[in-house]
Structure formats: structure tokens, C-alpha cells
Amino acid sequence: MGRSIKTEDIIITPTTTSILAFKVNDYVEEPCVRCGSCILSCPADLQPVSIMNAVKRKDMSALKAFDTKNCIECGLCSYVCTSKINVTDYVKKGKAMIL
DSSP: OOOOOOSSOOOOOTTOOOOOOOOOOOOOOOOOOOOOHHHHHOTTOOOHHHHHHHHHHTOHHHHHHTTGGGOOOOOHHHHHOTTOOOHHHHHHHHHHHHO
16 A cells, blocks of 8 residues: 655655555556456445546546545555556546545
């Protein structure tokens, strides 16, 4: 768990517990195949793919109905996605839209 930082401009404080550096892999995002992996892996029992589709449609009522604000942003939905969709980013956008 943690945040992905896309730049090298970060501040390290005494409370920083760890830093992980990975090689950049450019994946091609494919259309969702509706496998349900993101739903099964969600520890908050949300429907990340439905939230993603609501963000794409800009459907505020659906975002509230899917309890988007309860996402803990763990990143598991993006990690298990077989289509390499960064679902977590869509959920973050959805949270920002309803706040």
C-alpha cells in the first residue's frame, strides 16, 4: 500500500517508513473484459469497474450510489486488472468529483 509518485521531487521525513523504486513498464490499456477481478479483490467491498464507468459518464448519482468515498485507495483493483486499466486513478477522480 502507498502512493505512486511520478517525479523525483519528494521530501523524505523521519516518518517515511520505506521507498520502493520500480522500473517503468508502459502497458497498453485494453478495453475492460468484465472479468470481475477488481470487485473480488476490493477490501472495501466496492465495485471499482462500475465506479470507473460512472466517472467516464460523469454520473454523480451513480458515484454516490456506489459509495465511492469509501475507497481506501489500496490499488488492488489496478494491480489485478487483466486489461491493465489503472482503475484506482478513475476511483480517485470519482472521489474528487463528489467531494
